[in-house]
Amino acid sequence: MSSNTTFGVESTRIGSRRAATVGGIVIAVLGLFAVVFPFFTGLSLSILLGALLVVGALVHAAHAFSAGSLGNFVWQVLLAGLYAVAGISFMANPVVGLATLTVLAIGFFLADGVVELVWGFQSRGEPGSKWLLASGAISLLFGGLLWTGFPTTAFWAVGVLLGVNLLATGVSLIVVGRGAGAASDPEVSTGKQGQQM
Template identity: 45%
Template structure:
């Protein structure tokens, strides 16, 4: 057996071992996405709690770092910044609706900025093939951002959870498809071919 055949067999075996991992992760993402889509408000509140916990942890870490600084001016400024983080984290945990509203505003801003970037990218690619797809995608993003902004703050109840759920679901489906494609490709590569079969003398 040649070194090339041996390396192909090793790669195929590795791919066959990994396809189950891709499949399992894809199923988990798909289930999380489906739950988020069915309960977008609960998902948004959960993300708000997560944001509050992260901000609070960052504030505590900043406070510890401020106490280690030797110069008093740096200690004061870092201490004030840490207090702001801690207060913000406590507020988000105490009232997750505030965090959900903030997340919705960030989501609207992100969608609007990405839409502008896509339109600019499409115009720069003109007259290359499919440049209009970027412009159309950017226009749809701007329209979605406008709808979320017009409906604000009522859109805060579902926008974040729904879009996160759709993202998780599509990611999960893509991972599942990648897992099955990896298994199929590895199975084809590991099958004996005319070049690899031993020849009779």
């Protein structure tokens, strides 16, 4: 019975390693396409965000009829209208939506940079404070570069950022899938132990 259990656990491990590796390859390839075609990726994200906002508008509108009171009904209808206008705007003119996403990314990088620099200065002398300062400076620099190049950066920034993120995630999943395989393989671990003796 224990051999069946061991076989079941081992086959589950092999399956999860393969899934991580295959998933990592797919995500990395998508990331590579996003980096190569950043404008198309950005437009696709803008349209997708618009569609999600429209779905959110429909959910708010449906929920308005079960809100229970007139006040809740009014707030739900107002939110539905806000979501609908934003979603339709993103889908009708995805370039404007892309510019909006780029401005949000710029704001994120600038805010992230300031927070990490303040945190790094407050924790001077502690382990990792230099990394916080470096990360904060890079975020501020990147946000500043995107801002000075705006609106031209809107055509590529969101797509490249998503692509780099997907590429890094994909590669890390591939490494985890392959690394987990080597670490959990009993033959590999006993072989290494035999070499050490």
